[in-house]
Amino acid sequence: MRSPDELDSVQWDALDHAYGSAEDVPELIRALYGDDEEAASEAVHELFGSIHHQGTVYEASGPAVPFLAHAVRHAPSHRTDLLMLLAVMADHDPSAAGSPPRLGADVAAVCTELCRVLPDLLPCLGDAEPSVRRAALRVVGAVADLLPAGSAAPTLVEGLYAADPVPAVRADAATVLALLGRETGALDHPLREVRLAVAVLEAERSGPPYRAELVAVVAADGAEPDPREDDLPWADGTVRGDRLAALLVRDADAALAVAARWIAAGDLGSCGSWLARDVAEAWRDREPEVVDLLIAALPHQPDPQTRSARLHVLADWIRHLPEPGAELRDTLHRYAAADDPSAEAALLALVHARDPRALDLLLDEASDRAPDHGPDRATDPAPGHPGSTLLSAAARSFPDAADRLVPAIRRALAAGADGNAAIALVGALERFGPAARQARPELTDCLRTGRAAIVAARLLGLLGERTEEITGLLQEAALSTDSALSGAAVAAHHRLTGEAGPALRTFERLLSGGGQTSWYLAHLQSLGAAAAPLLPVVERLLDGGDWTRLAAAEAHHRITGSPDRAVPVLAGLVGPSPVGLAALRALAAIGRAPEELRPALRGLAFSPLRLLSDSGLSATGHPDEELRALARTLLAAGFATEPAVTR
Incomplete structure (x- = not known):
């Protein structure tokens, strides 16, 4: 151990930590010994963030170990915290250890210093405070594979395992004995x-x-x-x-x-x-x-907040059931119909269960709460309108209920929904195809006011309803400094008018200017063969980053009608990742894949484990479900005979 009197013997300003120079370390360590408890607590917090930061140690970490060990013994107000700091700094993979030099230099320095001072820390295993004993066990466990023969640590740990009065300490001792190679x-x-x-x-x-x-x-x-003990993490943070x-x-x-x-x-x-x-x-x-x-x-779960969290989880998984049973749906309906803060989460689950009663709860009660301002209430603000999450989910579960859901979505947009809520609502409208034309006033207002303008422009183009108002708004949006909006607007304008010139000029500018190239290419695809003058630019982008290559390959196929260049690029991207899923989606739309992709597709299609996690951002369900379905679609569709050579 080294006392604070020796701090100046280390050239701290020549060492680094997470935030640069470690010149502040001496001041932080000295604060541990002072009478100012607030300053000492702040020093511990700063040390956890500097010499150990999110699992990483630095040049200054090893030299700090003997000083921290001294503080554990002689500035005992933060013994548990300081012992835990020493333990997490020494975390390493024992299979990479053998001896500290086989570890990374900074971790090796920490482990070497900790093994050196460990005899001075072993008295903490007999401390009166259970939390200190447990933290000391974690220190021993952190370097269990590196302790020299003859260390007193194993015997002391065995004593805790055999006789400590606190069960949690004895359980921790069992874990450390296993790390030491002793049977428990x-x-x-x-x-x-x-x-x-x-x-x-x-x-x-x-x-x-x-x-x-x-x-x-x-x-x-x-x-x-165990309600009596707060669990302490081990060196690896678990x-x-x-x-x-x-x-x-x-x-x-x-x-x-x-x-x-x-x-x-x-x-x-x-x-x-x-x-x-x-x-x-x-x-x-x-x-x-x-x-x-x-x-x-x-x-x-008597607490409404906790129950609501469980119901949200239920909602996520119920939509994957082929046919949710009547008993399950009845249970959800009881929760959804109750006057309870968790009712909205239950209603979402009922919507995902595709129970028709969900529409009654979602729409009829909201209509009852909404003020009546006249015969055409659909465009009037209604403070009781359902939220965008519920309406979007209902659009997925009840695609045949446009007569009820489109007016509700219109009311929500007219009431001022913006941001992600407005984007979700416009996306929900797209599911209803031509029936979404009823929402033209709300969509044009979104485009005019900048609420969900990109998706509104796209949907207006898809709906195919050409008016002077719509084409004028799209022309105005095409001049926007928001490049994504500009691209979406000119693509929609082309869909409605067939005028390729403005779109070609805009996309040529966007694609030559960098930025969100994959976004621009995605909008360009809708031009089809009319984008042929931009084919040289698209071909150059086939060598870009993953998302750019993906979008360029899709655009190339849409422009030329030939899969020859697109399929090899897309096949090279396939895998259990977001871009790999998008590549699968594109290959499925083309309807072919190269033969050498068959083993990978079989792995994606038939793995019992999920290969993609749910980010919570998917509008179509769990991405792993789509990954599996697309892989099976391609396996059934057949394979190209030519080898896929990614260019």
Whole structure:
């Protein structure tokens, strides 16, 4: 250890941390010893953000270790925090360790210094405060693979495991003993916390599928979070609950069995319902079981906010059920019809369940609340209009209900919806095809006022209704300094008038100016063969970044009518990523794929695991579902015989 008197012997200004020069480190460490508790707390916070920042250590981190160790022993008001700082700074992959020189230089320096001062920190394992003992165990665990022979740490940890009065400390000691290569107790240990810790260790060692005995222990002992102890993270930032959930999700059958047991026990801390959700996010085709569990968890959620969160999760997964059952829909209807803050989330779930009663709740009650200003109430503001999320979902679930939904969407737009809400509402209108022409006044107003102007311009072009007002607004929007709006407007203007000249001039300018090239190419596609004069520009962009290549390939196919150049480019982008999904979508629209893509398509089509996560931004459902469906479509459509050579 090194005392604050030695701080000036280190040339801190020659070392760096997350924010540049480490010249402020001495001042922060000295603040730990002062009488100003607020300054000391702030110093701890600053050290967590500078010499250790989001999992990264720096040149100044290793030299700071002996000073932090001294502060743990001699400035004890922040012992737990400082021990945790030492532990997380030393986090490393033991398989890359062997000896510190095999680690990254900065991590190696931290580990070397921590091993050197560890004997001075071992008394913390006997501290009167349980949180200090637990933090000290994490320090030992962080360098367990690097400790020299003869270290006193293993013996002290064994003593905690055998006799500490706090179950959580004994459970932590079991984990550290495993890191030290020592055997711990069996799954029949008398303490629940220890049994659970041992179960986690055995699961980590064995991997899935987990033994029935192990799953039974987790199901019985993991349902109740320990209310007496705040869980401390380990050196890698994980806490017990996160580690356990991550392990369980690797075995879907085990996870669902455990989630069912936890939910039946009251779903304390929502552990069971969150575990069920995690299974649905990780595995394909488990939605029916997950939905059943989430429904079963609802009565255990008396708090409306928590219940609303569960209902939102239900809404996400119900739309993947081929035919939601009557009992499920009746349950959702009861929640949606209740006078309760969670009713809106329940209504969203009912909409996704495609239950016709959802339309009655969504629209009739809103109409009852809306003031009547005359015979044509559709264009009048209505403070009770449904939200954009509900209306967008209803447009997906009830595409044949244009007669009821289009007027509701018009009211919402007329009432002043803007931003993402207006974008969602215009997108919902597009689902109704020609019936959306009823909303021409609202769409032109969006274009005029700049609310969702890009999507409004596009939809006006798709609807094909040419008026002087619309073409004039599109011409005006084409001159906008917003390049995305300009491109959307000229493309829509071309759709309505057939005049290619203005569009060609605008796109030539946009494509030569950089910026959001993929956006401009996406709008250019609607010109089809009329964009042939821009083909040389499009061909150059086939060598751009991923999204640019994608859009250029699609545009090339639309302009030429030939897939020869587009298919190889698109095939090279296919994979479990957003751009890979878009490439699959484009190949499916063309209707062909190169033969060498077959193995990749089979992997995308038949993986039991989800390969794409849900960003929450998709308007069509979970992106992994679309990924699988498109891959299967292409497998069924046939393959090109020519090899795909990406240019």
